Amino acid sequence: MKTISLLFVCLGNICRSPTAEAVMRAKVHAAGLTKRIYLDSAGTGDWYVGAAPDPRACRAAISRGYTLDALRVRQVRASDFLRFDLLLPMDYDNDAELRRYCPLDHRHKIQLLMKFACRHDTNVVNDPYFGDHKAFDRVLDEIEDACDGLLTKLRHHYAI
Numbered sequence: 001m002k003t004i005s006l007l008f009v010c011l012g013n014i015c016r017s018p019t020a021e022a023v024m025r026a027k028v029h030a031a032g033l034t035k036r037i038y039l040d041s042a043g044t045g046d047w048y049v050g051a052a053p054d055p056r057a058c059r060a061a062i063s064r065g066y067t068l069d070a071l072r073v074r075q076v077r078a079s080d081f082l083r084f085d086l087l088l089p090m091d092y093d094n095d096a097e098l099r100r101y102c103p104l105d106h107r108h109k110i111q112l113l114m115k116f117a118c119r120h121d122t123n124v125v126n127d128p129y130f131g132d133h134k135a136f137d138r139v140l141d142e143i144e145d146a147c148d149g150l151l152t153k154l155r156h157h158y159a160i
Helices: 016-030 055-063 092-101 104-109 133-158
Strands: 004-010 037-043 086-089
Touching: 004 016, 004 092, 004 133, 016 037, 016 055, 016 133, 055 133, 086 092
Parallel strands: 004 037, 004 086
Antiparallel strands: none
């Protein structure tokens, strides 16, 4: 059985992408698919490499039963374009940054995460970094929706 690998990507890997990794990890676990789906997150920037996610993102995640405690920031690497089946940027800027470095024959793997959302009518997960707690709650709402849709798509596409 093939393992499907997903990389969630935002700018610094401190808010949105680790949140998406944690949300998807919980959904994959609940679906009994932990041996079939590999998850990771990374940032296009290198400012916070090795650091823990933003405390505000951690608090928002905990309030919904997710944990980001074990996650550490890393930057996207060239090998990620080969290793992952899908690279899921949070917004257009990170999408463009990934496409700038991605080999042409792997660009089809890059898809905005919100493409999979069913309940939210937005193409991007906006960066909550300069917002208040409501911005982090909105990020969770959007990511939960998109991860539900993504898991459904993976089940149908890969028959898992």
